[in-house]
Amino acid sequence: MKMRSILAAGSLLLASAALAQPPAGLLTTPPAGLLATPPAGLLATPPAGLLATPPAGLLATPPAGLLTQPPAGLWDGTITVNDVAIPFRLELSGESPNIRGAFFNGDDKVPSTTGRFENGSLVLSFSQYGSKLEATWKDGVLEGKYMRSNRTYAVRATRAVSPQAAASENVPSIDGLWEIAAKSSKGESAWRFVVKQSGAQVSAAILRVDGDTGALQGTYRNGKFVLSHFDGARPLLLEVTPAADGTLELVENGQRKMTAVRTAEARAKNLPAPTDPATHTSVKDPNEPFHFSFPDLAGKTVSDTDAGFRDKVTIIAIGGSWCPNCHDEAPYLEALYKKYHARGLEVVGLFFEEADQLKDPARVRAFIRQYGVEYPILLAGETGELHDKLPQAVNLDCWPTTFFLGRDGRVRAVHAGYAASASGVYHDDLEKDVTELLDRLLGENSMAAR
Numbered sequence: 001m002k003m004r005s006i007l008a009a010g011s012l013l014l015a016s017a018a019l020a021q022p023p024a025g026l027l028t029t030p031p032a033g034l035l036a037t038p039p040a041g042l043l044a045t046p047p048a049g050l051l052a053t054p055p056a057g058l059l060a061t062p063p064a065g066l067l068t069q070p071p072a073g074l075w076d077g078t079i080t081v082n083d084v085a086i087p088f089r090l091e092l093s094g095e096s097p098n099i100r101g102a103f104f105n106g107d108d109k110v111p112s113t114t115g116r117f118e119n120g121s122l123v124l125s126f127s128q129y130g131s132k133l134e135a136t137w138k139d140g141v142l143e144g145k146y147m148r149s150n151r152t153y154a155v156r157a158t159r160a161v162s163p164q165a166a167a168s169e170n171v172p173s174i175d176g177l178w179e180i181a182a183k184s185s186k187g188e189s190a191w192r193f194v195v196k197q198s199g200a201q202v203s204a205a206i207l208r209v210d211g212d213t214g215a216l217q218g219t220y221r222n223g224k225f226v227l228s229h230f231d232g233a234r235p236l237l238l239e240v241t242p243a244a245d246g247t248l249e250l251v252e253n254g255q256r257k258m259t260a261v262r263t264a265e266a267r268a269k270n271l272p273a274p275t276d277p278a279t280h281t282s283v284k285d286p287n288e289p290f291h292f293s294f295p296d297l298a299g300k301t302v303s304d305t306d307a308g309f310r311d312k313v314t315i316i317a318i319g320g321s322w323c324p325n326c327h328d329e330a331p332y333l334e335a336l337y338k339k340y341h342a343r344g345l346e347v348v349g350l351f352f353e354e355a356d357q358l359k360d361p362a363r364v365r366a367f368i369r370q371y372g373v374e375y376p377i378l379l380a381g382e383t384g385e386l387h388d389k390l391p392q393a394v395n396l397d398c399w400p401t402t403f404f405l406g407r408d409g410r411v412r413a414v415h416a417g418y419a420a421s422a423s424g425v426y427h428d429d430l431e432k433d434v435t436e437l438l439d440r441l442l443g444e445n446s447m448a449a450r
Helices: 002-018 263-268 324-343 355-359 362-371 383-389 425-443
Strands: 073-081 084-095 098-105 108-111 114-118 121-126 131-138 141-148 151-159 176-181 190-198 201-208 216-221 224-229 236-242 248-252 256-262 293-295 301-303 313-319 345-352 377-381 401-405 411-416
Touching (some): 176 263, 190 425, 201 224, 201 236, 313 324, 324 425, 345 383, 362 377, 401 425
Parallel strands (some): 345 377
Antiparallel strands (some): 073 151, 084 098, 114 121, 121 131, 131 141, 141 151, 201 216, 224 236, 248 256, 293 377, 313 401, 401 411
16 A cells, blocks of 8 residues: 555656646645655655665565566467467466466367476476477567477467457358368268357357367458467368358468358258268178277276176277367267266277377376266277277278167267367257267167167
């Protein structure tokens, strides 16, 4: 309170010197303790109540903990991938040296597992991705690098500011469901483009058969929507320009050009439809039980013939800790396990990893901790061994892919990929279909299923 009074008095003194005629409410005669005619800018002799030496706590150099670390809160960053600067948002919290950070996937936070700020350097580890952000803080700017999967990307961030969007009445509406003509190595002819719009603000996702891009967020400016995503993985910049014919012109990472049409129009014109994830993958013989036998992280072999799976409905989740869409799926699988386990549901993750992770699965362990996974995760092999290790599957090429087994061990359904919450109605449809499927399978007894 004393310092506020001092600062207020100093502000009043300078204002008096600047104004020829002080406004009402300001004294024309300085009160006792303030000089009537101060020297330019500074008092030669401090008046009573103003100390020549600042009191303890008001040092010329701020003490430790005061403006000696990046301020907590939101930061606007860019990550540079192939010379393209992709915007993202970062949140910092805590106090030096124990700083934590978080990326965002829409409204969902992707938190760091550890963080530290010392001697002007920030280090955030995201062990669930096996990645790390290192940056120095100078003149209000964080600048450094992000390292993941033996790759390094430049990053830069400043304190977040509210974007200046165009007036709502000048913003074209692109809200709704669209389809993008696309050819992929998985045999796709089209992808889905899901857009949620509120005025100039947009959240969207491209949904392929293997899953979505994560939430692409941004705003309308200079005649186009500029959207981006980076949550520790999947960096993507998407520029969306409404065309005069009602289509959307899309530019991905400044290079790839695509066109989107309304889903209703695509069906009316009989354009190729997006691949159905429920039929993309199958098994050679649906009458044969699905077999697996792989070690868990402790080295114990877990097999489909174990007593724990007898007469149980089982979800077999094919994935890996390197796979962003598998990260999206993990909390959902854990929720299903908790909800239905007492009724006879088991869940097993078959993870295919890099050779170093199979030797020391540190990232897999962090994945398990991050999502509170209670069902077993097995180390099935390297990614290139997928088809050799699971020879019963047909057209198995998506990460993740989920097999649903009845109480008799036979495959009753397969779903390729995972449509996360950014996929809107397709996410809702997936959860509804899975709930109905599990209720039906759990309602069967093993003899009836045979």
